Each structure stands twice: as structure tokens, then as C-alpha cells.
Amino acid sequence: MDMNQYLSMFIDESNDHLQSLNEKMLELESNPDDLSIVQVIFRSAHTLKGMAATMGYEDLASLTHQMENVLDLVRNEKLTMQDFIFDTLFKSLDALESMVEDIINGGTGKADVSSIVTSLQAIVLGEIPSPQGVTTSTKVDQVNDEMNHSIQLDEFQFSILDQSIVEGHRALYLEVFIREDCHLKAVRAYMVFDLLERSGEVIKTHPSVEDIEQEKFDRSFSLYYITQKSVDEMKRMILNLSEIDKVSIVELDHESLKLMGELSSSVKEVAATAELEKTTESKVVVPQAPTQPTSQTSKDVVKTTGGTPTRTIRVDIERLDVLMNLFSEFLIDRVRLEQLASEARNHELTETVEHMSRVSSDLQNIVLKLRMVPVDTVFNRFPRMIRDLAKSLDKKIDLVITGSETELDRTVIDEIGDPLVHLIRNAVDHGIESVTDRLAAGKPETGTVNLRAFHSGNHVFIEIEEDGRGIYRQNVLKSAIKKGIVTEAQGAAMTDEEVYQLLFAAGFSTAEVISDVSGRGVGLDVVRAKITALGGHVTIISTPGKGTNFSVQLPLTLSIISAMLVQLGSEKYAIPLTSIVETGIIKQNQIRTVHGYKMVEFRGVQIPLISLSRIFSVPDFDESQEEESEIIVIRKGDKMAALAIEDFIGQSEIVLKSLGKYLPQIKGVSGATILGDGQVALILDPNEFIK
Template sequence: MTRRAVRRTPGDTESDKEVHDVENLQYLQAFLDESDENLQTLNELCLRVERGEAQDADFAAMFRAAHTLKGMSATMGFQTMAQVTHRLEDVLGVLRDHPGRATPACVDVLFDGLDVLAALLERIRETGDEQGVTADAQIDGLVRLYDTLSQGDGRASAEVAAGLASSATAVRAEHDGLPAVSDSARAVLAAGQASGMATGWVVLEFDPACVMPAARALLAMRELEQAGTCVQCDPDAERMQRGEISLRVAFLMAFEGDPEPVVRGLGEMPEIARVRYVPWADSAEGGSGVGGDGETTPAAAAGAEPPAATGQGTPAPGGGPAASDGSGHTAETAPAPSARTASGAARAGAARADRTIRVPVERLDTLMNLLSELVIDRNRLATLASSVDRADLRELADHIARVAGELQTAVMSLRMVPIEHLFQRFPRMVRDLARTLGKAIELEMSGLETEFDRTIIDEMGEVLVHLIRNSADHGLEAPAERVAAGKPEAGVIQLRAYPSGQHVFIEVADDGRGIDVERVRRRAVERGLADPVKAAGLSDEEVYEFLFASGFSTAETVSDISGRGVGLDAVRQKVESLGGRVEIESRAGLGTTFRIRLPLTLAMLEALLVETAGHVFAIPLSAVEEVVAATPDNVRMVHGQRVLDDRGRLVPLVEVADWLLGAEREGRWLVICREGARRAAFGVERLLGQREIVQKSLGEYLADVRWFAGAAILGDGGIALIADVHAWMNGALRR
């Protein structure tokens, strides 16, 4: 127990570095996750403050979030983050007590602080440390804000008094007695001394600014335990564990060797103001007066402390911190600040009471993989059961199928997360965008409760950031232009999520100027993406496709907002890698909508199994519009190409055997696939039926294979390659 808590704190000496690096890794993810959440809370509430909608409870919540952040970052040894959050907490403390003092200027300073925290977290996520991110300006800003907020205020003087008092506490400690030594400790010490060990109290006084004294204390204890045995400590280990700790702690040690280097080492730790070493000897008075009673008061125990000068042959620490010990201050007691620190630390360490468990996504993935196996076996069993005519076997197979189905649903639901988790960061982003661009932008969000697979949520962040920036920068007009066009000055960006059938949709819509089709057409010709004649004949939807071409931009000037180089092509790639699609809808003067269609879940899909030239392919049902039989009536030759005449509309026809396998076959069945406005018919020899399949990767070695999204294992143990319909369409329509 103690060990664990100790290891959570960082080691500051070289020898401990490796141990703590490894151990910290386990906590790092949890730290990052929780910090993200707290930061998110702070961002949301700051926005609320800015809008003047904040309640008193919101300020309290902000203070709590900052406090938790501070505690966790200090425990993890991230000093810069701890400093920023410490100052943030100071400011929020004042605001909590005086909500009326919040001003727009103060929100800006808070946001600056939150931004640097986000940058620090990002840095920590990537490299494991905070190097390279400086927060001095933000810390200064927060300190100044704190000064301003607490000016001419009783509270400020109270703080100052508290500060003075806490240093007074530290001073007092020198003259204060040390705790009584318990009988058992006494016995251990005596035995230690008999075998030549040095025994004595190590007294640490923390810097009053120390953010997490409990963590420091436990860390110091670990240092000491490297050098000997800690026989007793004050406060006792349990209280220390709970964070009930003042600015002074004392450890009664039996050292294996010379205590001096250890004591000096502790003196060099950050946040430790002073270290004293007081050799212990079982004096006569200890034996008679105090020894019999372990509960003696500190005052009484003072008598048990031998003067450092007597030393009894134990080497007194030379120079170092102990040398400064000696001046005779008098001091009053001031328990207030230490009590405050204690309760704060205890709260930070307290377990969350809500009934949820945080589980690494990897573990869910393992569960999913096992389940995939089960689903495959279920299908095989069903095949077997139907070939062997036994009612009981069929019944059993049915039951297993049902249970497996329910299990599947249950596991899937574990992976589902409301999109709110993703959306909640955008109000802040849009606010900043609006300021940078000098536009008034309102963000409307809907469908926050729509659930998405966790993996999708993680992956979509970047995509949405890009689309929202794109809408804010290119979609929405400047305020003057809007007014001139008879629109409200403030532009609206809508972020919508909704499920529909086997898909979930996310839309980013603006009420801006719409896409200038002619300009895109011109750019496409300029860039050589299409010849002028062909470009002129393209429909609007087809022209929008050019926007997704690599590096395509119609912006006259490159702005910082939508970035350079990263274009909509990156958006499309990302979405497609998840098995989704992006569509654009735009009306001149009325606005543009980007619609992202994503599979409800990643791994399972309904597919149509087809066979041609001995190959079995699975075509995701989501892409299949309909299947028709090829007849002399509906298949025609146009310009030497076979096309499907679908009730008067011509659809390009691709013979899969010929196109993919170079085999001469004419398929009896035509599978009509649709993607956006495009349609294509794929000729295959046989239809094997519709199945629920588990999508498996083809493996890293075949990661570059173009035409297939993966493979599925069929009920008979065979393999069907899963068609990447988008790639198939592109391949087919290019011909």
C-alpha cells in the first residue's frame, strides 16, 4: 500500500529515475485522461463565465477541477503544470468566494492558463515530459490576476497572514519537541545501535508553497528507506497516506551507514525548505518518564530529544541544512494553513465515488476479438447443424446463436460513447476562431447523446476540427459581407450527430456563402485535374469531388486557420479509413454542409457474398443498392463499353472477374453499388447470400493492398475478401 503510493511520486535522484519512469507509465494514461476531463470542465465553465451564465456552483466546480489538476500533476512530478494549476486554483478560489468579481479580462487570463495546460498535456502525452513548453507568462498573468482580484480585500490579508503563519509554523518546529518514541520503536533502535547503526530523527520542513506535501513526504520516506529502516514517523504512515500532513514531518530512522549523505540529498529536493538530523539515544528520562507510555504528548516528548550536540558518537551531519538550525525564534501556533493543505490533499487522493470503471480500450479490443471468434464459430455451427438433420443440435445451435448475439450487443455497447465527449471541446474552439477571424460565429450543436464507437470518436476529432475551421474560415462570410447580403451578422455553424440505419452521421453545416462551383471548376482545370471540356460537363456534385483532391484549395489567401497543405483530402482519407464517407451539399448564398457517414460499429458488417471465377468476395450491404439479373435487354454496348440500362438510366458495368482477375467471364448477376451520386454495376457469377461478417485485417504485410478493406472468415472456414467499394467504384469509373 505504502509502496504503491510512494512509487506514484516521482524520484528526483538519478538512481530512482528508472524505477519511477516505468512505474509512472502505468499512471500516466490515467493522469492524462483525467486531466483532459478536468481541463474540459474548466474550458466549458469558463465559457459559461464569459457568457455571464455561471452559477456559484460553477465556480466551485472550477476550483475543484483546478485543485484536482494541481494535485495530480504534482504527484506525477510535472512541476510546470503544478505551478500553473496552483496559480489557477488561487484565482478560482477568489472567484468561488466572490463570483461577482469575474470579468471578461479575467476569463482571457484563465483561458491562457488553460491553453498552456493543454499544451503541457499534449507535450506530456507525446514525450512524457514537459520540456519545451514554457508557462512563465501565463503564471505571471494568473499571479497578477490573483493580486488584482484579491486587492483591498480581507481575504488577501488573511492569505498573507496565513503565509506568515505557515513560516512561523516551520520555525516553531525547530523548538518544538519531537514525538514520543514508542516502546517497540525504542527496542528496534536499541538493537540497531547495538549493531553499530546510527539512529536519529530526520525532520523535514516543506516549503510553504509546496503543492503536495504528502507526496513529497512519501517520496522522502522512500529515500530514507533506501538508507535504513524507518522505525516511526510523525504523522504516522496511515495519515501520511491519506494526505493528512502539515508542513513538517519527522522520521525516526536506523541508518545502515552514514546518515549524512542521505540527509544532504533530502535537503536538495525541491519544495523542501529544511532538513534536520537529530541523533537519538535512549536517555535515562526516556526510559523512566516517557518510555512507559507511547501516547505522550509532543511537549513531554521534547524531553526525550537529546540535544544535537551530545551526538553519542553518531556522526552529526556536517554543514548542510542542520547548520542553519540554532537561532531562537519564538512563534505562535498557526494551525490554519496546514489544516487547509491537509484536507485538500485528502480530497485529491480520495477515490471517485461514481459507479463507473475506466477500462483501457485495448482490453475491450481483446474482448471484441474473442467475440469475433465466437461469432465465426456460431456461424459454422449453424452450417453444421443444418447439414446434420438433428433437431436437438439445431436447437442448441439456435440458442448459442442467440446468446452470442446478445453478448455481441452487450460488448458493442461497452465501446459506445456519446459524441458529446468529442463535441464538448468545440464551443471553446469556435470562440477562439471567431476572435482570430474577426467574425461573429454561433455554434449550434445537436444530437450530443448519439453514441459512436470509441475508436471512431478518437479518430474523428481531427477531422471535425478541420471541417469546423474550414466552415469558419471559408464558409462564413465576413460580418459586413453578411449584412450586405441581408443575413444576420453572426454566422451559424451547426454541428449535428444522428443515427440512421446501420450508420451514424455527423454534419458540419454553415450558413455562409456556399461553394463557388465555377471557381472550383476553374481551379480544377488550372491544376490539370480535368480538361476544360470535361470540367464544363460535370455536375455540381462531381465538381465538389475536386475539393477532396490532394492539396486542392480555392482560398485566395492561405490563412492560419484552415492551415496549409492539410486539405479536405486528409479528411476524406481519415473518414474512409474508418469505413465511412464524406459528402458535400452546398447552395450558393445559403451555406455548405459536410456530411460524414460512419458505420455504427467498426468490426461487424452485413455483406452480400458473391462468387466469380472461383473467388468469393464480400460486398458491404451498405453500399449495395440492388441486385439485378443480367439479361440481353438490360445490358447494352455504348461506345464499346458494356453498360447497364437501369430503367432508362445508364450505369457503368464492370465485370469483376475480368477487371480484378483477368478472367473472361460474364456474370449473371449485376450488383448495383451507390456512393453519393455515383453508381456502378459489378458483374458476378453467383450470389451466395447475405451474411453478417466480422471484418478482419489482411495483416500488416498486405497493408497496402488497394481493392480490399479486409477479409472475413466464413462459416465453412473459407475466406472472403471484403470489397472496398469506394476503391472499386473509382477503379470501375476510371475505365
């Protein structure tokens, strides 16, 4: 039987189930005694296993089956959830995602998951198998000894080292030994790091930077490091420092880096396995005869968790594009027909056209909703990522998501995920301080990362805001001048916003403070390139010591919007209704001039008055010659402004057309539309006027 025809359906549904599994596992981690969540997780895993087996992906089905065995014990109250079980199940989900990704890229979905399967089987049996002839205590000692010489690299740090080798840098693994008679080890370590930071970039240390600063290490420490200098030169520089006993340096290539990564992974797994073996008895609960209330509860759980299957079909996005274009043309003709019917003044024709307008309005709402997807489909991957990052960085972090129901065009949703991953990782790695630093600064020990989405005009804004250390202008400028990105004179003339934009320069890093991943510039050039390609842009607002806000503005890319049509002389313009607060009329004597800017009072607040006729050089209209001016009050966030116009034409559904490749991006104009009489009207972008 040819399964290729079902492949796309399998991939889509597998991704849905994996996303659901990740979300529910995080939920269960917060409420480990909630059996109803376990039931949902078990059903998703069972469905995924069945699909994989049907499609012939044996490794995927086998791993899911082992997960099922563990979950079955938990839902039958024969096993209590523990940290090790959560970590193993999360590791299993990561492996499943890698397999599905391999299938998407044309692979077979095969992977070596023997270590994960062994851990899952050990959980089921209530025992951890030991290597031949090695007792648990000996094994733990060996692992602890290994850990002193192996640094746990996560995927992000591994990719930085790998990319550095590709770009011609040297990736080194250093181990520095301080003399036994040294009295101030932390000071010597600081001198070593100070030397290293001047010649390259520290990627990861063992022990952690905080432990080294507090002298919580024996007489040696190790680190991964990127530099342009040779091994001999680095060794000579470090040994020149006083009270350094010896230093060993290994230069890494792609192959050796991979081996080091595998060693770190295996050491971590053996350590976790050994730890579990010591506490097996406390992890497995002896099954007891359930009382009547427990039995009743189980029945209720089954009732509440069972649901009606969703009635959905998957449609190729290209078909939706065609449907949208056809409906756009239909809408232009509908507006034209309404105009002709009003001129003809035929009752029956007018009645028919009005009915057609009502039907097409309903049709329009459906067509628009088909392409729109909630940003929740992107946001829901971040709680798991924050959990893993907080654990690996030993930080306490709360992720607060608001506006996840905000909808974006499917094409934008597909592309925005990776840039947001970079920005959130940046916020956690370099924005949020360690627990000790936060307490010293008088902040709560738990840092907060706010991820929010909201509509404004014809755009969607996604903001990543954290209450961390903030960005220091002088640090950014110092590093930019050092790297030759700007001169001192240019830097002095730049605004804070322009200085912060330097963070998006390729390879830029402030790297003033030693950290496991130094600098704020890793990957941010990729972020800006991707967002610019989508027709959006990023702005940064930061208060040193208080936190940073990265704001991403993205176009809705809707083909049809509701707008207010206005007249300026012989020209017509459209303003999106979502940006309009109010319309009104002002007299000339109500206009005030403040510091050379025209201002008007709006509900007790002075707001700027913007002359559209002057901005667009309309030849046959000048509002200053009129006693009264119509205004439209627009808003972006908490900022408002008033646009002066000649007359209102009325509200209308308009088709958004781009200005084409030959016209550059014009500030204040987001596109154009064809009106019912065949005229072209420009669609204004109120956000640009507020700026």
C-alpha cells in the same frame, strides 16, 4: 516513491478534467449566474491540482491553485463573472493543456505562466498592479500606441508564417504610410493590396480589412505577408504607386517571428490588465449577509451537484484488439456448429447450441461496445474553438452539433480530430462572411456551422456545413490554371465535384479576396491525406452564395456486423442490414427503362434497379430470364436503389475481414467473411452502388 507507474493514469484523467473544464466554462459563459456550474468547475480544478501536486508537477499545481482562488470567490458570491475573468480562465486552461502535452511528450510540465498568475491574483485582490511609476491612463495610451505597430497573431497564423519560412518563402512584416494630403486613402490601400496579392499572400493586417476598406485608419497600416520576392523589390514596387509616402519592410526568420509573437501576446495582456484596472470596482461585488432562501439554494446546489463516482477502468487498446480477434474466430465456429447441429437433428445438441448462441450474442454486444467511442469525445472540443475564432475574427457564429452520440471505432476517433479541426477552421475563416457582408447579402448576421454525424451502412458520415459565401467554380479553376495544376482544356471538361476536389491540392489557394488568412487551401491537403489513410474520403457540395458542405465518409472498422446473406447462382454475398430499407419481389413487367436505365417503382417513387449478376459477372445466373426477381432496397441519405438478386439465404452475424494488401480497393466491396460451411462471401458496400 516511483511515480512512473501512475503517469498514464494521470495523463488520461488530466485530459478528462481539462475537457470537462472547457465545456463547463463555455456553459458558464452562457449562464454566468449559475452557481451550480461554478461548483462543478471548482471541483474539477481542485482534483486536477491534487493530482498534479501528488505527481510533483509544481507549476501545474500552482496555476490550478490560483484558478481555484478565483472560482472560490465566485461560488461564494463575492465576485461576479466578467469577460476579462473568462478570458483569463480560458487562457489558464490553454496553459494547463500545454503543460500536460509537454508531460505526454516526456517533458517536465514546466512553463512560464507568471503573467497569467499575476492576472489571476489581481482578480482575487480586486486590483491590477501597475508597473513602477506608470499610471493607468498613461499605460493605456502606451498600449494603444504599441497596438498600432503590432498585429495579434493567433497560433494558426503563426504556424503558416513559420511553415512558409521552412519551405523557402520570405515572411515579411510591412508598414505602409500614405501621404497626408491623400484624399482617397482606401483606394490607395486597395492598390497596395492588389499589388501584394499578385506577388504573394497576405496573412494578417492591422487594422482589419473591413476597417481599411471603410477608411477607418490614420495614414498607415501594417501586415504580415508571404512572397518569393526580395525586400528591395517589394519596396520598389510599392513606392512606385502614387501617393505612397514610405514603406518599411522587415524580413522575418524563425527567431524574429517568435519575438514578434511574444510582443503581440504581451501587448494584448497589458491592454487587458489596464482595462481591468479602470473597472475593478464594477467587477468585485461587496459580500452581503445571505438571506435564508440563498442559504437554502446553496444547500440544494451541493446536493444536486454531488454524484456517485464513476466505476470505470482503463484498458490498453491492444488487449481489446486481441479480444476482438479471438471472438471473431469463436463466432465463425459458432455458425459452423449451428449448421452441424441442424444436420445431426439431435434434440439435446440443438438445445445446447441454441443456448450457446444466445449467450454468445450477449457477449458479442459487450465486446463490440468496448471498442466503440461516441464522436462526442472529438466534437466536444469544437465549441471552445468556435468561441475563440468568432472572437478573434469579429464574427457571430452558432455551432449546431447533431449526432454526437454516433459511435466510431476507437482507432478512428484518435486520428480524426485534427482533420476536423482544419475543416471547421476553414468553414469559419473562409466560409462564414463578416457581419456586414451577411447583412448586405440578406442573411442573418449570425452564421451557422452545422457539425453532424450519422451511420449509413458500414460507414459513419461526418458533415461540416456552413451557410456562408460558398465556392465559386470559376475562382477555383482560375487559380488552379494559374498554378499549373490543370490546363484550361482539362478544367472545362471537369464536373463541379472534380473542380472542388482541386481545393485539396497541396498549397492551393483561391486568394481572390483580401482576408486575414487568404485562400481555402491551407491545410486541406493534410486533411485528405489523413482521411484517405483511415480508409475514408471527403466530398464537397457547394452552392455559391448559399454555403458549403464537406462530407467525410469513414469506415466503422467493426469486426462483426449484422448482414443479409443472398445467393447469386453459385455465389454468396452479404449486405449490411443497416443499409437495407426493405426486401421484396418484382415482376418483369414492373421494370421500366428511363434514358437507358432500368427503374422500378417503390412506394410511389421511381428508383434505379441495379443488376448484381451483371456487375459481378456471375456466370450461372441472369435475372432477365426469370418472371419474378427478388430485390433489396438500399438507402444512403435520401437516395435509394434496388439490388436484383436470385434468392435470400437469411440474416446472420458475420465477421468482417479485409481483402488484404495484395488486392486493391475494389468499388462496391468493403471486405469478405467466412461462412459456417467454410465458404468465403464478399461483403457489399451499398454506398458505392448509390454513387
